[in-house]
Amino acid sequence: MNISVVIPLLNEQESLTELHDWIVNVMQSNRFSYEIIFIDDGSTDDSWETISKLSEQNDNVRGIRFLKNFGKSQALHAGFDKAKGQVVITMDADLQDSPDEIPELYNMVTNDGFDLVSGWKKKRYDSVISKNMPSKLFNWAARKTSGVKLNDFNCGLKAYKIDVVKNIDVNGEMHRYIPVLSKNAGFTKIGEKVVQHQARKYGVTKFGMNRFIHGFLDLITIWFLSRFGKRPMHLFGALGFIMFAIGFAFSAYLGIDKLFLNPGGRLITQRPQFYIALATMVIGTQFFVAGFLGEIVLRNKSDKKRYLIKEKLNLN
Structure with missing residues (x-):
């Protein structure tokens, strides 16, 4: 199979049929073998009924329905787990991502050798104040912190080699940082493509x-x-050592001063340095304990389900 299209959604019933038909037209025009995996993340409208009808009309449509809203990261995790295509394409269900971008994204992965290609909505139709400016600030911080040079981490339109999605763990709300997770997993050839951004046609943003x-x-x-x-x-131990060393230095100073330099002076407990030494040594000890607990948790963690699936369509 050439392509798996993974589409997480929440209350997007109005757009699903149009999106499905658009994707099918692109796939048939390019003679791709494909599957479309809709993940209904606890919708309260008729999204699941629409997905059910589409699966009856098209054997290439698969559906996963969560018991409640678990979040986009969990929906992507479920879709990645079931994907079988050589290339996995993710997109949003609100028709703001164009399926016409799929062929070029597919070629960049299969022919140009990219592990991951992220869309860049260079020209956006969102509000400048509520979305564009915060998004620019967010993307700048993400580039500086992660070292991944992308202009649009939040773009839902991305293409992956199948090996990438099978070897990264998308949890919590980490869907924004899949390129960073991929880089950390060793998939370092990450590209970017300017993609068309379309104004929302139905419903409201979530x-x-x-x-x-x-x-x-x-x-x-x-x-x-x-x-x-x-x-x-490595982190908590280093912080603990620094804090404990500061406290020990103050304690040593107080001891030397009291015993040799000023034996008739104030009691040690009456000097502010005593409380600084006490506080920093206690904090240093707590950092050490936090580090030990982190190591213990890391070595004894067990995998557990992060979502519950209510129904499946055309999936084993």
Whole structure:
């Protein structure tokens, strides 16, 4: 199979049939063998009924329905798990991503050798204040922190080698950082393609300003995980050593001063340096304990399901 198209969605019933027909037309025009995997992330409209009808009309349509809304990352994880195509294309279900971009994305992966190609919506139809400016700031911070030189981390239109999606773990709200996860996993040939961005035709956006706040917090998380995720003691141990060393230095100074330099002076407990020494040594000890606990958790973690699937269509 050439292509798996993975489409996470939430309450996009109005656009699904049009999107399906558009994708099918592109696939047939280019003679691609394909599958379309819709992941209904707990929709409360008739999205699942529409997906069911499409699966009856087209054997290449697969469907996964979550028991409730678990989030886009979990939906992508479920779709990646079931994908069988040589190249996996992800796109949003709101018709703002154009299926006409699929052939070139596919060629960049298969012919140009990219592990991952990310879309760049260079010209956008979103509000400048509510989306464009925060997005530019977010993308700048992501580039500086991760070292992945992309202009649009948030673009849902991406193409992957099948090996990439089978070897990365998309969890929490890390779907924004799949290129970073891919790089950390060893898939370093990451490209970018300017893609057409279309105005939303149906419904309303599901994302508010809070997604950028969450995005920056996730950016800190992924920076920490990429640097210290497999060796937390390296960070917490270093911080603990520094804090403990500061506390020990103050303690040594107080001891020398009291015993040799000023034996008749104030009691040690009456001097502010005593409390600085005490506080920093306690904090240093806590950092050490945090590092040890992190190592223990890392070595004893067990995988557990992050979502519950209610129904499946055309999937084993």
